[in-house]
Amino acid sequence: MAEITLAQALNKAIDEAMAEDAGVFCLGEDVSAKQGGGVFKITSGLTEKYGEHRVRATPISETAIVGAAVGAALAGQRPIAEIMLMNFVGVCMDQIVNHAAKLRFMSGGQTNVPLVIRTTTGVGVGFGGQHSDMLEAWFAHVAGIHVVTPSNAADARGLMRAAIDCNDPVIFIENILCYGLKAEDPGPGYRVPLGKAAVAREGSDISLITYGRTVLDALAVADDLAKEGISVEVIDLRTIAPYDEATVLASVRKTGLAITLHEAVRPFGTGAELAANIQEKCWDSLKGPVRRIGGTFSPVPFATVLEQAWIPNKGQIVGQIKAALGKG
Amino acid sequence: MSTIDRAKLLDIYTRTMKVNRTDEKFRSLLMQGKVAVMYYCVRGQELVSAAAMAALTDDDYVVCTYRGQGEQTAKGIPPELWWAECLGKVTGTCKGKGGTMHITYPEKGIMVTTGVVGSGLPIATGLAMASQNNDDGKVTLVSFGDGAANIGGFHEAMNMAQLYKLPVVFLCQNNRYGEHTAFADHTSSESISSRAAGYGMRGVLVDGNDVDQVYPAVQEAVDRARAGEGPTLVEAMCYRMMGHFFGADFSYMPKEHLAEMAAEDPLPKLRKVMLDHQFSEEELDAIVAGIDAEIDGAVAAALAADLPGPEELAIDVFETPLVEAH
Numbered sequence: 032m033a034e035i036t037l038a039q040a041l042n043k044a045i046d047e048a049m050a051e052d053a054g055v056f057c058l059g060e061d062v063s064a065k066q067g068g069g070v071f072k073i074t075s076g077l078t079e080k081y082g083e084h085r086v087r088a089t090p091i092s093e094t095a096i097v098g099a100a101v102g103a104a105l106a107g108q109r110p111i112a113e114i115m116l117m118n119f120v121g122v123c124m125d126q127i128v129n130h131a132a133k134l135r136f137m138s139g140g141q142t143n144v145p146l147v148i149r150t151t152t153g154v155g156v157g158f159g160g161q162h163s164d165m166l167e168a169w170f171a172h173v174a175g176i177h178v179v180t181p182s183n184a185a186d187a188r189g190l191m192r193a194a195i196d197c198n199d200p201v202i203f204i205e206n207i208l209c210y211g212l213k214a215e216d217p218g219p220g221y222r223v224p225l226g227k228a229a230v231a232r233e234g235s236d237i238s239l240i241t242y243g244r245t246v247l248d249a250l251a252v253a254d255d256l257a258k259e260g261i262s263v264e265v266i267d268l269r270t271i272a273p274y275d276e277a278t279v280l281a282s283v284r285k286t287g288l289a290i291t292l293h294e295a296v297r298p299f300g301t302g303a304e305l306a307a308n309i310q311e312k313c314w315d316s317l318k319g320p321v322r323r324i325g326g327t328f329s330p331v332p333f334a335t336v337l338e339q340a341w342i343p344n345k346g347q348i349v350g351q352i353k354a355a356l357g358k359g
Numbered sequence: 360m361s362t363i364d365r366a367k368l369l370d371i372y373t374r375t376m377k378v379n380r381t382d383e384k385f386r387s388l389l390m391q392g393k394v395a396v397m398y399y400c401v402r403g404q405e406l407v408s409a410a411a412m413a414a415l416t417d418d419d420y421v422v423c424t425y426r427g428q429g430e431q432t433a434k435g436i437p438p439e440l441w442w443a444e445c446l447g448k449v450t451g452t453c454k455g456k457g458g459t460m461h462i463t464y465p466e467k468g469i470m471v472t473t474g475v476v477g478s479g480l481p482i483a484t485g486l487a488m489a490s491q492n493n494d495d496g497k498v499t500l501v502s503f504g505d506g507a508a509n510i511g512g513f514h515e516a517m518n519m520a521q522l523y524k525l526p527v528v529f530l531c532q533n534n535r536y537g538e539h540t541a542f543a544d545h546t547s548s549e550s551i552s553s554r555a556a557g558y559g560m561r562g563v564l565v566d567g568n569d570v571d572q573v574y575p576a577v578q579e580a581v582d583r584a585r586a587g588e589g590p591t592l593v594e595a596m597c598y599r600m601m602g603h604f605f606g607a608d609f610s611y612m613p614k615e616h617l618a619e620m621a622a623e624d625p626l627p628k629l630r631k632v633m634l635d636h637q638f639s640e641e642e643l644d645a646i647v648a649g650i651d652a653e654i655d656g657a658v659a660a661a662l663a664a665d666l667p668g669p670e671e672l673a674i675d676v677f678e679t680p681l682v683e684a685h
Contacts, residue, residue: 056492084492090522095515098481099488102499105470106420106489125512129475130482138463139453140675142470174676198678273681 032218037184038210041073041149044191045111047219049081052109055195056085059096059113059149063088070115071151071210093123097148101130104146109195116162117152117204120169131200132175146200147191153207153244154294154342160330165243165295170202171272171304177225178271180204182246184214186269189223197225204271206244206294228275230282234264237352238282240305241292242268245343249292252348263352271301276308283309287318288355292348297325322351361571361632367413371570372633373646374409374433379626380650381432384658385445389605393662394446397459399426403600406625407532407567409433410574411500411595414581415468420486420499422471422479425460430502435467438657448664455667456675476537477510479503480529484516487525487590498584500528500577506537508551517592521560524589528580531592532567534599539611552594560592567595568625570632598623 035043049055057074061067063086068075078086089096093114100112114120120127127148135143154163170178179194179201181187187205194201231246232253239249246267253263264282268274283289289309291302306321327341353359361368382401388394401408408429415421415434423430431441436452444451445459452464460474470486473479483501490497507513508531520527531551535542548554555562563580565572573595580591598620602609633643673681 087488087523090515090518092515092519094512095481095484095519098478098512098516099485099519102422102470102482102485102487103489103492104485105482106486106493108489108492110485125475125478126481130471130473130478134463134471135677136675137453137457137461138465138675139451139456141453141463141465143678177677273677 032215034213035184035188035216036210037181037187037212038071038073040184040188040216041191041205042075044188044195045074046077046080048192048195049077049085054108055111056087056108057111057113058087058089058100060089060091060115062086062113069113071207073149074113093119094126097123097126097131100146100148101126101134101144104144105134105142109145111147111149111195114148114150117150117166118161118164120150120166127170127176127200128173132173135199136175143198144200145198147194147203148200149203149205151205151207153209154326154331154338155208157333157335157338159333163331165204165293165326167202167204167271168295168299168301171301175199177201177273178204179225179269180206180243180271181269182209182231182243182267184212185217185221186223186229188217189221190225190269192220192222193225196222201225204243209244223269226270226273226275228269228278229267230264230278231267232263232265234262234286236262236286237288237290237355238264238266238286239290239292239348239352240266240268240279242271243294245292245294248343248345248348252345252352256349256352261352261356279305280309280312283313284316287316290322290324290351290355292324292343294326294342296328297323298328300325319355322355324348324351360635363571363574365636367574368570368633368636369638371410371413371574372629372643373650374413375405375626375629376647377432377650378405378409378429380647380654381428381438384654385428386605388658396445396447398445398605399428399459399603400601400605401426401429403598403620403624404532404534404567405429406570406629407530407573407595407597408502410570411502411530411577413574414578415498415500417467419497420468420470420483422473422483422486422499422501423469424472424476424479424503424507425474426504427462427472427502431462431464431469431472434469436462436464436469438653439660440464442657442661443664446661447666448661449667449671450661450664454671456671477503477507477512480507480516481512483527484520484525487520487527488523490526491523496585498526498528498581500530500581502530502532504537505531505533505535505542505546505551506540508554509537509545517555517558517560520590521558524587526584526587527590528577528584529590529592530577531594533594533596536599536603536612538603550594552592555592560590562592562594564594565596567597568623568628570629597625
């Protein structure tokens with residue numbers, strides 16, 4: 032089987048969805064062929080196949096992009112809106128939170144918003160304070176939105192197809208550093224159901240619950256610690272909200288210890304919700320407190336040395352695991 | 360004499376009185392303490408909504424605001440469903456989960472009622488984008504107030520709609536107040552419609568109290584949109600004759616201005632147009648009596664209807680009902 036990158040996987044998933052359903056269309060800044068198919072090329076080649084009405088290059092107008100996508104979705108289309116960088120959601124939160132998320136409920140189920148909002152972010156490329164944040168907790172806190180992020184190319188293909196199929200809004204977070212990750216191409220039609228976590232690596236001593244780019248760190252640490260006889264189970268949530276509670280709780284009940292890990296800052300992050308829920312429901316299985324690892328509580332800095340100090344690193348993960356196991 | 364034909368005039372009159380009698384009834388119920396909900400009065404703006412809805416087909420899309428009673432009833436939401444929703448009953452359009460600020464009824468094209476000033480314009484742009492993509496011949500009309508013209512989404516939507524020549528009509532009901540702030544105190548330009556030029560869009564300014572101005576202007580905008588000639592910004596000058604919402608203090612509205620605007624009241628003016636067209640007093644009164652009877656029946660049914668059960672909290676959040684875990 033051929034290998035594909037995560038970026039190619041997203042492009043293929045969108046391409047095949049557009050080929051199958053004339054209601055699927057893309058809109059966003061710089062997305063059409065005239066601008067090179069998006070700044071990260073995720074929509075490259077699509078204008079040539081489907082025309083400019085289905086790959087709409089928009090003005091720099093995030094409120095109008097998401098608002099228009101909400102309107103088109105209400106009319107039965109399946110828009111894929113690109114918000115170039117995740118921090119720009121600050122410009123269009125009203126449309127996402129007050130409209131996309133709530134219209135199904137407020138209409139008593141008469142309308143719904145089958146909308147995918149693709150957005151990119153990531154710490155480690157020197158983009159500084161306004162182009163790097165992981166803001167998934169903002170959306171996980173709002174009822175009515177699915178929040179999804181892939182950690183590998185195969186999942187990217189499958190999650191994107193599932194997101195486009197979904198009859199509710201999906202925030203689809205892509206990490207810039209992961210676009211080049213390669214995996215065996217799962218092929219056309221492949222889907223990873225929303226709300227289903229993956230046990231990325233089985234283990235018995237401790238559960239490391241994470242998603243997105245930090246899954247790579249978690250797996251690397253698990254490999255290293257295996258050599259020391261520590262067996263780490265890595266859970267890749269894939270869908271951050273609403274998340275796969277059954278898989279998380281089953282893992283923690285098995286291992287008796289849990290650490291949450293994300294790139295987003297730690298205070299009020301999704302790790303706090305996971306930890307609280309685990310402690311409420313797995314108290315009798317727990318051998319120690321649920322620990323949380325996350326980014327430093329400061330804006331993402333520019334200088335490489337500061338940026339690397341900001342981001343949760345493998346050393347921290349190892350340290351927390353050993354401390355939890357009393358081997359610190 | 361009006362250039363509008365008699366059948367259309369009768370249609371507009373009937374819709375206008377539906378809006379007005381619904382408004383009167385709502386205020387009466389609130390005054391008597393029979394209901395206690397947020398309600399945004401439309402007294403003074405009935406004609407603009409009714410004439411605009413008379414320019415659309417049943418299938419055309421409408422996006423309106425919390426002061427949207429006019430669009431909602433004039434577009435044809437059945438009164439029993441509308442009243443039940445306003446009273447928070449399970450028999451309402453939205454099962455009591457939307458309420459007065461979020462009335463939705465796609466069957467008659469009422470796609471979104473937003474409680475956020477100005478948020479409807481980008482959504483209307485998207486509904487029109489879907490119509491352009493599907494070539495379905497539908498027109499979207501979005502109604503908003505003068506206050507909404509000062510939020511960023513207005514600018515973004517106007518630019519995008521004109522850029523793509525989308526089949527959308529932007530109807531600004533300039534009722535002279537953005538919440539409690541008078542037009543001159545919140546807007547630097549002399550009119551809203553003049554801004555259309557800045558987007559290369561067609562802008563039209565009309566007297567919203569004059570059926571012979573407001574209906575033809577909206578109809579032309581709708582026809583142009585349907586013909587693929589792009590959007591129009593129609594600004595209809597009217598007057599919000601009461602406070603921002605029912606019960607709100609409106610002592611800030613100068614008494615002299617209120618008296619002056621009372622002389623411009625669209626309802627007696629429309630009545631005169633009807634009489635000029637040989638509709639009889641009796642005929643017009645009978646229309647109103649029929650509307651009142653329908654509203655009374657709808658209110659009685661809504662008052663007697665069941666409340667939504669707590670299970671509704673888990674339904675319609677996502678397509679699949681939520682489980683307890685979340």
